[in-house]
Amino acid sequence: MDKLNGIQLEEVNRLLENAFRRATGLGKYIDDLNLTLSLNQAGPSNPFLGLPSLCCEAVGGRPRRAIPVMAAWYALMLAARILDDLEDGESDGLLWQKLGTPRTINVATGLILAAPLALLQLRDQGIEDDLVLELIQETQRAALRIGAGQQEDLVQVEDVDRNWKMVEAKAGEPFALACRAGAMAGGGTPAQVARLGEFGQCLGVLTQIADDVSGFWQALDRSDLTAGRKTLPVAYALALTPPAQREGLRGVFRQAQHDAVVAAQAPHELADLGVLHILVIEAELWRQRAITSLEGLSATSPAKEQLLNLVEQATHWTSGGK
Numbered sequence: 001m002d003k004l005n006g007i008q009l010e011e012v013n014r015l016l017e018n019a020f021r022r023a024t025g026l027g028k029y030i031d032d033l034n035l036t037l038s039l040n041q042a043g044p045s046n047p048f049l050g051l052p053s054l055c056c057e058a059v060g061g062r063p064r065r066a067i068p069v070m071a072a073w074y075a076l077m078l079a080a081r082i083l084d085d086l087e088d089g090e091s092d093g094l095l096w097q098k099l100g101t102p103r104t105i106n107v108a109t110g111l112i113l114a115a116p117l118a119l120l121q122l123r124d125q126g127i128e129d130d131l132v133l134e135l136i137q138e139t140q141r142a143a144l145r146i147g148a149g150q151q152e153d154l155v156q157v158e159d160v161d162r163n164w165k166m167v168e169a170k171a172g173e174p175f176a177l178a179c180r181a182g183a184m185a186g187g188g189t190p191a192q193v194a195r196l197g198e199f200g201q202c203l204g205v206l207t208q209i210a211d212d213v214s215g216f217w218q219a220l221d222r223s224d225l226t227a228g229r230k231t232l233p234v235a236y237a238l239a240l241t242p243p244a245q246r247e248g249l250r251g252v253f254r255q256a257q258h259d260a261v262v263a264a265q266a267p268h269e270l271a272d273l274g275v276l277h278i279l280v281i282e283a284e285l286w287r288q289r290a291i292t293s294l295e296g297l298s299a300t301s302p303a304k305e306q307l308l309n310l311v312e313q314a315t316h317w318t319s320g321g322k
Contacts, residue, residue: 052182061186175204
């Protein structure tokens with residue numbers, strides 16, 4: 001899978017570079033855009049990059065038809081990661097060091113604008129203009145919903161229900177988009193597109209649950225706790241704590257941001273409350289939803305098997321929490 005993703009990433013980068021070239025008059029800006037692509041390609045492989053291609057294949061389409069969809073999705077997700085790093089105070093990576101904050105933000109904007117240009121190259125795959133336009137609209141609307149989820153994340157809500165809605169928008173929607181768009185490019189029926197969209201939603205939520213657990217219990221340097229992020233573990237901890245004791249727990253979270261001893265002890269306290277166990281159960285529920293959503297696909301489809309493998313990767317951490 002990693003080797004395949006490496007090949008796919010090269011194709012995606014070439015397609016985006018082509019979209020940049022077609023936009024004449026970019027000057028040195030195109031160098032910053034291409035640098036961003038090259039730096040990201042040198043990083044760890046992304047097991048989820050091939051989602052549009054896998055969903056295209058799962059409905060009977062040729063996987064290569066989804067390469068422009070992959071490029072658009074990749075551009076949006078790369079831009080979202082850049083902006084998320086800035087919002088979380090983590091703008092200290094290699095890209096930021098090379099370009100500085102203003103140019104890096106400008107690059108993220110360019111990647112967002114490049115996504116529909118990447119989708120226009122679906123016409124080179126023989127896809128009709130009406131479907132290309134529908135995919136562009138689908139992508140841009142999803143991008144706005146993702147932005148709404150990110151906006152909610154910036155508010156740092158403590159309420160469990162609002163936290164879940166934020167997770168579904170910020171993390172579930174991008175994966176749902178990848179799967180829906182891939183299935184659409186492959187000529188999937190409305191029912192197949194809807195089922196794969198639901199699968200993507202579940203997979204995205206599962207990856208966020210895993211990130212929240214890792215960020216709270218497994219992070220070795222800058223954890224979500226020391227950064228003051230109110231992720232799912234914090235929301236559940238406050239919900240499980242009697243009202244009279246909640247302010248005391250909030251004080252512990254605040255103190256953990258600058259006290260290493262408190263930061264080391266707090267995750268154990270949350271585990272004692274049952275928070276980790278609850279998140280394992282929630283992950284299992286989302287896992288079952290993801291598996292059920294694929295039931296209408298061919299049982300012998302290699303793409304279906306790979307999609308199921310991605311679910312198992314996203315929930316591997318639960319074996320240690322049960």
